[in-house]
Amino acid sequence: MEYTVQHLGKLAGVSTRTLRYYDEIELLKPARINSSGYRIYGQAEVDRLQQILFYRELGVSLDSIKEIVTAPSFNGANALKEHREQLFDKRKQLDALIANVEKTIALTEGRVTMTDKEKFEGFKQKMIEDNEEKYGEEIREKYGDETVDKSNQKIKNMTQEQQDEITRLANEVKATLAEAFKNGDPASELAQAAAGLHKMWLSYYWNEYSKEAHAGLAQMYVDDERFKAYYDEKQPCTAEFLRDAIHIYTGLKK
Amino acid sequence: MEYTVQHLGKLAGVSTRTLRYYDEIELLKPARINSSGYRIYGQAEVDRLQQILFYRELGVSLDSIKEIVTAPSFNGANALKEHREQLFDKRKQLDALIANVEKTIALTEGRVTMTDKEKFEGFKQKMIEDNEEKYGEEIREKYGDETVDKSNQKIKNMTQEQQDEITRLANEVKATLAEAFKNGDPASELAQAAAGLHKMWLSYYWNEYSKEAHAGLAQMYVDDERFKAYYDEKQPCTAEFLRDAIHIYTGLKK
DNA sequence: TTTGACATTCACGTTGCGTAAAGCTGTACA
DNA sequence: TGTACAGCTTTACGCAACGTGAATGTCAAA
Structure with a gap:
């Protein structure tokens, strides 16, 4: 089963640009390139893309994903835990922001002096x-x-x-x-x-x-x-x- | 009271680059430029910068800040409310992400099939x-x-x-x-x-x-x-x- | 052979600056 | 007066993860 960019893109629900970009940053290289310079992907690449998209869904950066999927020995769970901590930090900041915004709104509305x-x-x-x-x-x-x-x-x-x-x-x-x-x-x-x-x-x-x-x-x-x-x-x-x-x-x- | 970039930057706690950038995007222009081409800021600019930084703290984009501070008739409170909604949305997404990540961690750890x-x-x-x-x-x-x-x-x-x-x-x-x-x-x-x-x-x-x-x-x-x-x-x-x-x-x- | 659909490679735009690089200006000290 | 040094200037690349053209090549059908 071989796929061209277009095919694979439709199958996985990503743009062709994305696939080319992933090739460029060496995250997902095609299995081979045919005589016309077209990218051809095989089953292994499809599997890898599934993995990549899975982590991407979780908001992991492409850089981190690369580490996870290229080194199978790499502990994915630990990476995810670290990622979770980052998310928590983000939320904390967000909460603080929201609190401040609320305060400001209340103040400017003058209702609360x-x-x-x-x-x-x-x-x-x-x-x-x-x-x-x-x-x-x-x-x-x-x-x-x-x-x-x-x-x-x-x-x-x-x-x-x-x-x-x-x-x-x-x-x-x-x-x-x-x-x-x-x-x-x-x-x-x-x-x-x-x-x-x-x-x-x-x-x-x-x-x-x-x-x-x-x-x-x-x-x-x-x-x-x-x-x-x-x-x-x-x-x-x-x-x-x-x-x-x-x-x-x-x-x-x- | 007149200030050079360096001065104003130290006063407000921002880098000179930031001030130059704000000049470039027309968010904060210096009062005048002296004979050597140096940016000179006056009191009005200091006040304006204070405002800008205030909104920046709240996570408002520079584009939105521009709207707020350039048009005094513009309703700052409404802008903030809109901003607040965006923050809520962000937090919702973040929460969903965190939930998914946690689920995944649990899954890979084999605790929950x-x-x-x-x-x-x-x-x-x-x-x-x-x-x-x-x-x-x-x-x-x-x-x-x-x-x-x-x-x-x-x-x-x-x-x-x-x-x-x-x-x-x-x-x-x-x-x-x-x-x-x-x-x-x-x-x-x-x-x-x-x-x-x-x-x-x-x-x-x-x-x-x-x-x-x-x-x-x-x-x-x-x-x-x-x-x-x-x-x-x-x-x-x-x-x-x-x-x-x-x-x-x-x-x-x- | 032409057309149209699809492929390719640049390369700029996005956000808010950090960080050189390369050069001009102003002031203090020998 | 020379020079060292601090401080200013503009220019421009880099960051994340692609979207969006533009210009051009390739393939199958008509």
């Missing part, structure tokens, strides 16, 4: 109060005053760095939530991701995490005007949506 | 696509969009039971084919039985059966790498063998 720090301060205080109100008695009984006061201290004593991280997380929760809201399914991947982020965010406030408390807080977001207003700022009923997502996430109250 | 169902899912999708590509136009013309869409729906809406039945049938086709392959005669009873089973299998996908389409599909099994790999998994040239058997079965192309 409060600085993030102020917002944060308000939140922090409310967090302590609510926590105290809802679980204070119970927790104080269970763990003693010392533990609870320590927890409250934890919130008050956060470093600037931590506060920034919290702000970033909070923005990410909001952004992810806004996206997830579009398809309306609190069980969707995106919504669950938002719930996960929310848990991360929470971890800055609570010394121990429990599903019950998380689910309870979610309900509180709906019941308490202040919280509800915060989440519903851009889109009504976002607070409810978040509650549902968290309920599914925690597996409670389904 | 792809289930038949997953394989089947890919097949199903491909079935629809190919069917559409090869016969879509013709069939749509003949029977109307409704019929075709209904057929595609048929595939997507199969019950679990039907899917199990299909998987069972597919396995039976493969098994029968493997047996038949041993004596090498595509006209043999066993091979014809395989072709018959294949037709039954097909009936789950197609609303109307035609010999021509069946024969065409058989040829496609040979031409398309993905299909060919599926049938040749245990024994090379099984796809060809199946094609021949089906051609005899349908009485076409003998």
Whole structure:
């Protein structure tokens, strides 16, 4: 079975230019060249192209692909793991960018004149109060005053760095939530991701995490005007949506 | 306050090359050029650079930045919102990529072998696509969009039971084919039985059966790498063998 | 033999600069 | 005043992964 560029291109769904380029960079050379100078590919080349395209799908650079497919001894899995790390880094950067853009939009829209720090301060205080109100008695009984006061201290004593991280997380929760809201399914991947982020965010406030408390807080977001207003700022009923997502996430109250 | 490239660069933390480049693409022109041809920047340019760098931080392209900063009437907030959407899209793609990479890593590490169902899912999708590509136009013309869409729906809406039945049938086709392959005669009873089973299998996908389409599909099994790999998994040239058997079965192309 | 479909090899364009290369200008020091 | 040295200039290639012509050669059918 022999193929010309056109044939192989159609078969594999790539342009002829791509095949010529792969020849040029020595990633995939034709089996032979006929008397007219046409590239002729055989079965081995088809197989190799399949491999190449497979890695390309995963976003691996052609350079890396070359290493992987030319040296069969080369550990493909390890290469992929490295690649995964790079992807994670990219996503991290992207998340930071998104958070900043969101912040800027909020600022320029003038709706929010409060600085993030102020917002944060308000939140922090409310967090302590609510926590105290809802679980204070119970927790104080269970763990003693010392533990609870320590927890409250934890919130008050956060470093600037931590506060920034919290702000970033909070923005990410909001952004992810806004996206997830579009398809309306609190069980969707995106919504669950938002719930996960929310848990991360929470971890800055609570010394121990429990599903019950998380689910309870979610309900509180709906019941308490202040919280509800915060989440519903851009889109009504976002607070409810978040509650549902968290309920599914925690597996409670389904 | 006047600055040379070097000065301004240090002030803003960018390279002189960058400033020259911005001049070149008309993003930031110096206030004037002195007698020796040196670029001289004034306060207005410094401010403008601050703006540019601000948007650059947010990952906005220089082209878009140009639009934003040159036309003050231009709505910066809207541009940012659009930009935010793009960032979300990027993150979505990235997430999909990461998921695929993770899956692949898991696969190659042998922890998770792809289930038949997953394989089947890919097949199903491909079935629809190919069917559409090869016969879509013709069939749509003949029977109307409704019929075709209904057929595609048929595939997507199969019950679990039907899917199990299909998987069972597919396995039976493969098994029968493997047996038949041993004596090498595509006209043999066993091979014809395989072709018959294949037709039954097909009936789950197609609303109307035609010999021509069946024969065409058989040829496609040979031409398309993905299909060919599926049938040749245990024994090379099984796809060809199946094609021949089906051609005899349908009485076409003998 | 002409036509049309397909093949070939340049070579530029994309994004945002980094990095020479090669030469001119300005200033400090011997 | 000579010269060394820092700092400026323009020109232009390089990066990733091809897309997109342009100009030209080849093959089978009419």
